[in-house]
Amino acid sequence: MIENMKRTIITALFFVAVLSGTVAQEYSTKSxxxxxxxxxxxxxVTTDEKISxxxxxxxxxxxxxxxxxxxxxxxxxxxxxxxxxxxxxNIYELNPTDNVRLRLSxxxxxxxxxxxxxxMLAEIESVAMKNRLKDIELRYKNALKLYNNPVDFKPKRLxxxxxxxxxxxxxxxxxxxxxxxxxxxxIYGYAGDERMQEDMYVSFSKxxxxxxxxxxxxxxxxxxNNEGAQSFSxxxxxxxxxICNHPDNIGSCDIYYSIRVGNKWSLPMNLGVPANTEYxxxxxxMSPSGDELYFVSNRPGGLGxxxxxxxxxxxxxxxxxEPYKDEPLGAPVNTEGDEYTPFIHTDGTTLxxxxxxxxxxxxxxxxxxxxxxGMWSTPKNLGxxxxxxxxxxxxxxxxxxxxxxxxxxxxxxxxxxGLDIYEVEIPxxxxxxxxxxxxxxxxxxxxxxxxxxxxxxxxxxxxxxxxESMSDKVAGDFVAFLPEGGSYGLSVRKDGYIFYTKxxxxxxxxxxxxxxPIITGKVTRVDNLFFDTDKDQILAKSYAVIxxxxxxxxxxxxxxxxxxGHTDNVGQExxxxxxxxxxxxxxxxxxxxxxxAEGRIxxxxxxxxxxxxxxxxxxxxxQNRRVEVVIK
Numbered sequence: 001m002i003e004n005m006k007r008t009i010i011t012a013l014f015f016v017a018v019l020s021g022t023v024a025q026e027y028s029t030k031s032x033x034x035x036x037x038x039x040x041x042x043x044x045v046t047t048d049e050k051i052s053x054x055x056x057x058x059x060x061x062x063x064x065x066x067x068x069x070x071x072x073x074x075x076x077x078x079x080x081x082x083x084x085x086x087x088x089x090n091i092y093e094l095n096p097t098d099n100v101r102l103r104l105s106x107x108x109x110x111x112x113x114x115x116x117x118x119x120m121l122a123e124i125e126s127v128a129m130k131n132r133l134k135d136i137e138l139r140y141k142n143a144l145k146l147y148n149n150p151v152d153f154k155p156k157r158l159x160x161x162x163x164x165x166x167x168x169x170x171x172x173x174x175x176x177x178x179x180x181x182x183x184x185x186x187i188y189g190y191a192g193d194e195r196m197q198e199d200m201y202v203s204f205s206k207x208x209x210x211x212x213x214x215x216x217x218x219x220x221x222x223x224x225n226n227e228g229a230q231s232f233s234x235x236x237x238x239x240x241x242x243i244c245n246h247p248d249n250i251g252s253c254d255i256y257y258s259i260r261v262g263n264k265w266s267l268p269m270n271l272g273v274p275a276n277t278e279y280x281x282x283x284x285x286m287s288p289s290g291d292e293l294y295f296v297s298n299r300p301g302g303l304g305x306x307x308x309x310x311x312x313x314x315x316x317x318x319x320x321x322e323p324y325k326d327e328p329l330g331a332p333v334n335t336e337g338d339e340y341t342p343f344i345h346t347d348g349t350t351l352x353x354x355x356x357x358x359x360x361x362x363x364x365x366x367x368x369x370x371x372x373x374g375m376w377s378t379p380k381n382l383g384x385x386x387x388x389x390x391x392x393x394x395x396x397x398x399x400x401x402x403x404x405x406x407x408x409x410x411x412x413x414x415x416x417x418g419l420d421i422y423e424v425e426i427p428x429x430x431x432x433x434x435x436x437x438x439x440x441x442x443x444x445x446x447x448x449x450x451x452x453x454x455x456x457x458x459x460x461x462x463x464x465x466x467x468e469s470m471s472d473k474v475a476g477d478f479v480a481f482l483p484e485g486g487s488y489g490l491s492v493r494k495d496g497y498i499f500y501t502k503x504x505x506x507x508x509x510x511x512x513x514x515x516x517p518i519i520t521g522k523v524t525r526v527d528n529l530f531f532d533t534d535k536d537q538i539l540a541k542s543y544a545v546i547x548x549x550x551x552x553x554x555x556x557x558x559x560x561x562x563x564x565g566h567t568d569n570v571g572q573e574x575x576x577x578x579x580x581x582x583x584x585x586x587x588x589x590x591x592x593x594x595x596x597a598e599g600r601i602x603x604x605x606x607x608x609x610x611x612x613x614x615x616x617x618x619x620x621x622x623q624n625r626r627v628e629v630v631i632k
Contacts, residue, residue, distance in 0.1 A: 028065040029061040160212055162214075169181060279300075293311050336357050402431065440471070452470060493548070
C-alpha cells in the first residue's frame with residue numbers, strides 16, 4: 001500500500017522497537033492496582049485510552065518504570081517526542097542506568113535536543129556499549145553541526161496546496177505551472193464508518209505567484225482504490241503514479257502511467273515487469289531523457305528495507321512504454337535504512353531523495369547527489385532548516401532550478417504534526433545546472449496538420465541522448481529542457497514520413513518541425529552531419545544522425561533514396577562539385593557498412609550550383625553547405 005510508505009515516513013520505528021522490549025519479568029512496583037492498570041493499557045485498543053490508563057498506573061506509583069517506558073513508547077508512536085522525553089527523564093531520575101541513558105539520548109535526538117543527546121550519550125559508563133554506539137554518536141554530532149550551521153533556505157507553507165489532511169509526494173511540471181500531490185483524506189461509509197484513502201490532487205500556478213486550491217483529479221486517475229506517489233515527465237506528456245490493490249496488479253502496489261492527449265489523460269496502464277514485481281513499488285519518476293524510470297522497491301537485491309531502483313524505458317510507436325533491465329542504484333545512494341521519493345532534475349545529473357540511513361537530523365532527511373561518468377557522488381544533506389527532526393520527503397525542483405517543493409511535518413509547530421507542502425527558493429550556490437525551456441511542434445509539411453511523432457534530442461559532442469518523448473496527438477506540441485550553452489541534434493520519426501533531423505544551436509529557441517511524407521521527389525535535409533573543412537571524412541559527432549537515417553531505411557525496406565551533396569561558392573566550381581560528390585558517397589558507405597543494400601542508394605554532387613541562401617554571408621554559406629536525401 002502507498003499508505004504503508006506514508007506510515008514509514010511519519011513513524012519513528014527505530015525508537016518504537018527500542019522501547020517496546022522493556023517489559024521485565026518482575027515489575028519495579030509492588031502495587032497490584034498499578035500493575036493491573038498497566039496490563040490493561042498494554043492491550044488497549046485506542047491511544048487515548050492507553051495514555052489514560054498508564055497515567056493512572058503512574059499515579060498509583062511514581063516509581064513505576066515500566067509504565068513510564070510504555071507511556072514514552074506511546075508518545076513516540078503519535079510523534080509526541082517532547083512528552084516522551086519527560087517520561088524518560090522521570091525514569092532517569094529514578095534509575096540512571098546505561099540503558100536508560102541510551103534511550104533518553106535517542107528521545108533527545110528525535111526532539112531536536114541535539115546538545116542533550118550528545119551529552120547523555122557521553123554519560124554511558126560501559127566501554128563495550130560506547131564502542132557499539134560510535135555510529136549513533138556520529139549521527140548525533142552531525143545533527144548538532146547541521147543545526148548550528150543553518151543554510152539559506154526559508155521554507156514557506158503552500159496554503160493553497162496544503163489541505164487539512166496529510167499532503168505529501170509533490171510533483172511539479174518542469175515549466176512550474178502545475179503541481180500534483182498525494183492527499184490522505186477520510187472516506188465515509190455506512191453508519192458513520194470512516195477510513196483513510198490516498199488520492200491525487202492538482203493545483204495550478206497563479207499570475208501573482210501563488211497556487212490555486214488543491215482539487216482531486218477526476219477519474220480515470222482517481223478511483224475507489226489508493227492512488228498516489230505521482231510524478232510528471234519533464235515535458236508533461238506522461239504521468240506516473242501508484243495504484244494499490246488493483247485487479248491488474250502484479251504486487252500489492254504497482255506503478256501505472258497515463259498519457260496526456262490534448263487536455264485529457266488516458267486510462268491508467270500498468271507499466272509491467274520488471275518495473276513491477278510481486279513486491280512493493282512506489283515513487284516513480286522519469287528521467288528527463290525519457291529512457292529511464294527511477295522508483296522505490298523493497299524487492300530483493302537492495303541494501304535496506306526500501307531502496308531506489310531504476311529501469312530502462314522504450315517509447316513505442318503508439319506512445320506506450322516498455323520497461324526492461326532493472327537495477328538498484330546501490331551505494332552510496334542506497335543504505336541499510338530506507339530510501340524513497342527520488343527526483344532526477346531536468347539536468348539529468350542531479351538526484352534528490354529522502355533517506356533514514358544516513359546521518360540526518362532525526363527522521364527522514366533530504367539529500368542530493370550528482371552523477372558524473374556514471375557514478376553517484378557522496379550524498380549531501382541539504383541542511384537545516386530545510387531538514388528538521390521530523391520527516392522531510394518528496395523534494396522536487398522546477399525546470400528553472402530556482403524553486404523546490406517538498407513535504408514536512410516539523411517545519412512549523414503551529415501546523416501540528418501532519419504533513420504539509422512547502423516551497424523554498426534555492427540559493428544560487430545550491431542550484432542544479434541551468435536548463436532552458438525549448439517548446440516545439442511537429443506538423444505535416446504539406447498541410448500543417450499536427451503529428452504525433454517520436455522526438456529525440458542528443459548532445460552533438462557526445463551523441464548522448466538528452467531528451468525523448470512523443471509530440472501530442474492533438475496539438476503536435478512537445479517541450480524539451482536543454483542545458484544552456486550546448487549544441488544539440490534533433491531527430492523526429494513517424495511512420496509514413498521521411499525522418500527529420502536538425503541542429504539546435506541555441507537552447508531555449510522554439511523548435512518547429514515540418515515532416516515530409518514518403519512520396520517520390522520529397523526532400524529532407526540531413527542536418528547534424530559534420531565534416532572537417534574541405535574533407536569528406538564524416539566526423540564522429542555525426543554518428544547519431546547516421547544511426548537515425550539507418551533506422552529509417554531499415555523500417556522502410558522498399559524505400560530508395562538519393563543522397564545529394566551541396567557546397568557554398570567558396571573555391572573552384574569543379575573542386576566543390578567533386579567534394580560534394582565525395583561527401584555524399586561517404587554517407588552512402590556508412591549506411592552500406594551498417595547493412596543497407598547498396599542498390600537502394602544513389603549519390604550526386606551538386607557543388608555550389610543549387611544554393612538555398614545567399615553566399616554573401618557566413619550564415620547563408622553555412623545553409624548552402626548541406627547534404628539532402630531525396631525519395632526515389
